[in-house]
Amino acid sequence: MWSELVGANHSLLHYSGHSPLHRAPSHWKIVATVAFVIAVVATPTGIFWPYAGYLAVLAAATFIARIPPAYLARRLVVEVPVVVFAAWLPFISTGERVTLLGLSVSREGLLAAGALLAKATLGVLAALLLAATTDIRDLLAGLTRLRLPGPLVEIMGFMARYVEVILGDLARMRISLVARGFNPRSPRHWPVVAQSLGALFVRSYERGERVHVAMLSRGYASSFGPGSSPR
Amino acid sequence: MHVPDGFLNLGTSAATGVVATAAVALALRGARRELDDRTAPLAGLVATFVFAAQMVNFPIAAGTSGHLLGGALAAVLVGPYTATLCITVVLLVQALLFADGGLTALGTNVTLMAVVGVWVGYAVFRAAVRLLPRRSGMIPVAAGVGGLASVPASAGVFALLFSIGGAAPISLSTLLAAMVGVHTVIGVGEAVITGLVVASVLALRPDLVRGAAGLHVARPLEIRTEARV
Numbered sequence: 392m393w394s395e396l397v398g399a400n401h402s403l404l405h406y407s408g409h410s411p412l413h414r415a416p417s418h419w420k421i422v423a424t425v426a427f428v429i430a431v432v433a434t435p436t437g438i439f440w441p442y443a444g445y446l447a448v449l450a451a452a453t454f455i456a457r458i459p460p461a462y463l464a465r466r467l468v469v470e471v472p473v474v475v476f477a478a479w480l481p482f483i484s485t486g487e488r489v490t491l492l493g494l495s496v497s498r499e500g501l502l503a504a505g506a507l508l509a510k511a512t513l514g515v516l517a518a519l520l521l522a523a524t525t526d527i528r529d530l531l532a533g534l535t536r537l538r539l540p541g542p543l544v545e546i547m548g549f550m551a552r553y554v555e556v557i558l559g560d561l562a563r564m565r566i567s568l569v570a571r572g573f574n575p576r577s578p579r580h581w582p583v584v585a586q587s588l589g590a591l592f593v594r595s596y597e598r599g600e601r602v603h604v605a606m607l608s609r610g611y612a613s614s615f616g617p618g619s620s621p622r
Numbered sequence: 623m624h625v626p627d628g629f630l631n632l633g634t635s636a637a638t639g640v641v642a643t644a645a646v647a648l649a650l651r652g653a654r655r656e657l658d659d660r661t662a663p664l665a666g667l668v669a670t671f672v673f674a675a676q677m678v679n680f681p682i683a684a685g686t687s688g689h690l691l692g693g694a695l696a697a698v699l700v701g702p703y704t705a706t707l708c709i710t711v712v713l714l715v716q717a718l719l720f721a722d723g724g725l726t727a728l729g730t731n732v733t734l735m736a737v738v739g740v741w742v743g744y745a746v747f748r749a750a751v752r753l754l755p756r757r758s759g760m761i762p763v764a765a766g767v768g769g770l771a772s773v774p775a776s777a778g779v780f781a782l783l784f785s786i787g788g789a790a791p792i793s794l795s796t797l798l799a800a801m802v803g804v805h806t807v808i809g810v811g812e813a814v815i816t817g818l819v820v821a822s823v824l825a826l827r828p829d830l831v832r833g834a835a836g837l838h839v840a841r842p843l844e845i846r847t848e849a850r851v
Contacts, residue, residue: 404721431627433632469720504790514726542707546708580681589818593823600663602667
């Protein structure tokens with residue numbers, strides 16, 4: 392449907408607040424989140440008790456950050472494709488067959504699907520908590536302190552700076568098409584939608600060129616420029 | 623489409639992380655050749671474009687819709703090195719700010735989409751340009767063929783990785799057939815959208831389509847001293 396042309400999930404997840412978790416240095420939050428997720432992923436298949444502990448850690452962190460659990464739960468929709476893949480696993484896995492609800496499924500596949508679903512959910516929740524408590528500027532500063540290559544941070548910074556502008560361009564194109572009675576419902580309408588994407592690319596690229604010229608006039612020296620080899 | 627945490631074991635994730643890091647290091651060098659000191663703002667804005675383009679729904683039927691992945695499209699428009707950087711940054715932002723794609727799977731996602739997706743798409747695009755008649759009208763077709771190849775190629779590599787370090791015992795042939803089968807259908811949509819977008823950019827600003835460079839012969843300014851009727 393045209394009203395859904397641009398998905399609703401483009402708003403940034405940051406949930407502003409002043410909790411100890413919001414104020415914690417961002418590089419430590421990134422390291423802690425990654426360490427937590429590594430521990431989750433390292434849990435052997437077939438053992439399920441550690442997941443209760445992981446969930447307790449996340450619940451405690453959510454409580455300290457004073458973020459409503461519903462705020463995080465709503466974003467779990469990002470997981471729908473994982474659920475589909477997990478539901479499909481027991482049927483195509485090899486190994487011993489067992490009967491569940493009248494269906495013949497692989498025992499190992501069933502266990503694997505359960506573990507996979509638990510791990511993916513915990514990973515998403517941990518990442519959501521990081522995104523909710525960390526402002527994008529803090530996140531970029533944290534990534535710099537963690538020695539992410541400067542040029543990558545710089546590109547991410549431009550993306551953070553211009554994402555609302557470009558999405559605004561896209562929204563204006565959508566409104567002008569709707570105002571002219573456009574209501575795409577089938578692949579017949581793809582050429583028009585693709586044309587707006589083409590126009591969006593040209594606008595974005597030209598904006599990039601203008602931004603570059605404006606930066607040069609203010610004395611910008613790129614981390615890509617001569618004498619600074621990107622590593 | 624993004625691989626979440628827990629799909630692949632830590633060893634496989636670390637290995638793809640090494641591949642991704644090496645590829646991004648090479649892309650940082652290559653992008654400087656494609657864009658020189660304009661790299662940061664232009665790659666940033668193109669990454670933002672890819673991010674926005676992935677949110678645009680293309681209606682299929684009965685309320686379902688699909689969206690662009692954009693690896694092959696970015697490679698044709700701005701060159702493969704810059705495209706690798708752009709898709710990597712999009713994946714970083716999606717993982718860190720939108721919880722889309724696992725943090726431990728970041729290397730895997732970069733390998734699948736920013737390396738395999740972009741470079742297979744670009745290689746097939748180049749081959750198609752060589753085989754098709756040398757006309758600028760053929761560029762969108764070649765870009766579409768690149769888009770068609772890039773999606774099942776990524777899915778095939780994912781199936782291989784899952785058979786090495788996946789969470790469940792599945793025979794490689796079953797998974798490969800299913801993943802490549804489903805993603806070939808998705809690839810057809812990707813092909814059509816990629817071709818249409820490239821065609822529209824060619825109509826607006828043909829000089830911005832890097833994959834078509836050389837097909838547009840610059841016409842020297844002709845000074846006419848007397849008016850011809």
